Amino acid sequence: MKRFVAGCGAAVLTAFAIGLPVAAQAAPTPFMHRFALEFDGSAPYYVLAVPPAVYVASRRSDLGDVRVFNGAGEPVPYSLDAPVAHQAPTLRPVNWFPLPAAAANAPAATAGVSIAQDGTLRLTTAAANAGARDADLLDIGSAAQHVGALVIHVREDSYQGRVHVDASADLQSWRAVADASILEANHNGERLAQERIALDNLGQRERYLRLRWLGGGPQIASVDVELYPDEARPSDGARQWREGLVAHAGKTAGEYLFETGGAYPVDRLRIDVPQLNTVAQATVYSRPNGDVPWREIAHALLFRVAQHGEARNPPLEFAPDTDGQWRIVVDMRNGGLGNGTPSAAVGWQPARLTFVARGAGPFSLGVGNARVAGAAAPRDDILVGGEGGAGVKPAHLGAPLPVDENEARRAAGNADSTRRYVLWGALLLAVAVLAAMAWRLLRPQDTARS
Known part of the structure; x- marks a missing residue:
C-alpha cells in the first residue's frame, strides 16, 4: 500500500512538473504593442534603426522583448546591435586658413588657398586680417578615424559669438553640419569657456570645413579635432x-x-x-x-x-x-x-535591428513583455555572404497594429500571474490530498500493530 501511495504521489507530482512548462508554452508569446514594418524594395535582409516608439513600448532596458514576425505569425531570426560605449577621444591639431569676407563663399583657388594632389590645403597669399574676415577654412585630413568635434582655442580674453559650420568633400559642394556658440570669458582668475563644436553628422569623406562667423570671427590660437576609433562611428541612423x-x-x-x-x-x-x-x-x-x-x-x-x-x-x-x-x-x-x-x-544613437525576411509578408514587430528572454543572434551569424551589395535594405516602422485585449493583458502580466497562482494552488491541493490519503491508509495498520 505504501508503494502504491508513493507511486501515485510521484505520478501526480511528475504530471504537474511536466504540465507547468507545457502550460507556459501552449500560447505564443504575447506583446503589448505591435507595429507594421515597411520596406524599400525587396531583399533577403532588412535593417531598422530602432525608432523612439519602440523604446517607449519596450519593457526591457536592452530591448530584449523585441521580436519580428512574418505574415504567418512566425518569429524570424534577427540581431540587435546596441550603440557603442562612449570612448575618450584623442586630440589632433589641424590647419585653418582665414578667409576675407569677399572670399567666404568663393572656391578655394580664388580665396588664396591651393590644393595639393593629396588634398592638403596650402595658403598662397598673406593671411587675412582677423578684423576683416568672417570665415575660416579648415582641412581636417583624411584620417581613418571618426571626427567627433572641433575644439577652437581663442586668443582673446573675452569673446562671444555664433558660428555656422559647413562640410565638403571637394570644396565645391557644401552642406550645413553644425551651428554653435563660442564663448571665452575671464574674470578675477576664473574662466568660462565654450570651445567645442559637436560634429555628429559629419560624413566620412568630408575633410574640409568652413566656419562662417556671425558678426566677425575671433582671433584663433589653435584648432583641434576630437578623434574616435572608426568602430565607434555610428553606422545606421542619425542621432x-x-x-x-x-x-x-x-x-x-x-x-x-x-x-x-x-x-x-x-x-x-x-x-x-x-x-x-x-x-x-x-x-x-x-x-x-x-x-x-x-x-x-x-x-x-x-x-x-x-x-x-x-x-x-x-x-x-x-x-x-x-x-x-x-x-x-x-x-x-x-x-x-x-x-x-x-x-x-x-x-x-538608435540601436540597429537586422532581420531575415523569411516567409511571406506582411512583416510586423512585437514589443512589450518584461518577462521574455532576449532572442537576438550575432549579426554575423544571420548575414550569409556579408552585408555588401543589395542583400541588406532599410526597413521603416509603420503604423501601430491592433492588439487583442487578452494578449495585452497577458503581456502586462495579469493573466500569467493568475494562471501561475492557480497552478501552484492546484499543486498544493494535490499534495495535501495525497498526504491525507496516506494518513488514512496507514493509520489502521499502525492501530492493528498496537
Missing part, C-alpha cells in the same frame, strides 16, 4: 532627440527632476536654464526607478549669457544610459538658477 522635457523642483533647493519616458540609450543631455545671464555648477544623476539609489553621471557648468548674441552650455556627453529617471542638483552658493525650472533634451 535621435527627445526635446522639451520640463524638470520639476525636488524636495531640496537646487534639485530638479525629470523623466525621459522610455528606455532610450541616452548619451547626450542638454540642459537649458530658465533665465538669461545665469552661470551655475551642477551634478547630474540617474536611476531606472525609485527602488534604487541615484547614480552620479556627470558634472556640468550651466550657463546662458548674452553679449553680442546668446551663448548656452553645450550638451553633456557620457556612456549610453537607459535609466528613465534623472536628477539635476545645482550648486546654490551663487543663487542657483533663480526663478523658474530648467528644461532638458536627451539624445541617443
